Amino acid sequence: MSASPTPASLTTEQSPAAPKPWMLWVGRFFALVVVGMLGFSAAMKLSMSPQVLEGMQKSGFAPSTILGIGIAEVASAVLFAIPQTSVLGAILVTGYLGGATATHVRQGDNILFPVLLGVLAWGSLFLRDPRLRALLPLRRLR
Template sequence: MNDLAPPVPVVDPKRPPTAVLWTGRVLSVLVTLLFLMSAVGKFFVSPQMEEGVEKLGIPMDIMVPLGILEATIALIYFVPQTAVLGAILLTGYMGGTIITHWRVGDNFVFNIIIGVVVWLGIFLRDRRLWDLLPWRRV
């Protein structure tokens, strides 16, 4: 009997490894900041923004409500208890941005990447999502 042996650390199977968890948190914070900056930009309209919005065929009078919507969804995504709902809502929002840019012939690859990073951030933070993907285990 060795009473001096160090205790065996208990690993929580529902918690991702620390590095994975922090990577997910950082990605989620970056996504949240990106959407909040975009939302704030909709409150302060510049001539360049007016030109871009006109090119996309979006009426200027919906910029403030769109900014409020974007900020609200970003905050829902940021809160851990509502993050999955936020990811779903951000996915829908990004779908709208993709089709809007695609319709006028703009490049929309960046919008797809943002959508992937939205889910990657939450996937790395919440191990329960790992079981939802049909990946084979070796």
């Protein structure tokens, strides 16, 4: 006995609307800024220059941890830059920037930079990925 056909409306999920061209390009620009800033920061850590070592020690990090921090930063940026892994990358970037924010708070420094970079990362994804917009819909007030 064969199963009765089900209506197409029950078998297919409604896919979210594709981003408008301006949203896609602004999102890509934000992503480029995030990846560029993380890449620059990671390159500074991986260079292990005396200035970086001094600054990281001032922040309370042992010199032996700087290479690992730089690698984690590169890995997060790369995963964020690849469209298929960008959500995982954004989660990792958020965790990394949370640690940076905590370090700045502990030192009494300005936290604007790491917080703004995290906002740009998620704003980039929100603008580029219709699935994220469907998950977090913004509604206009009437």
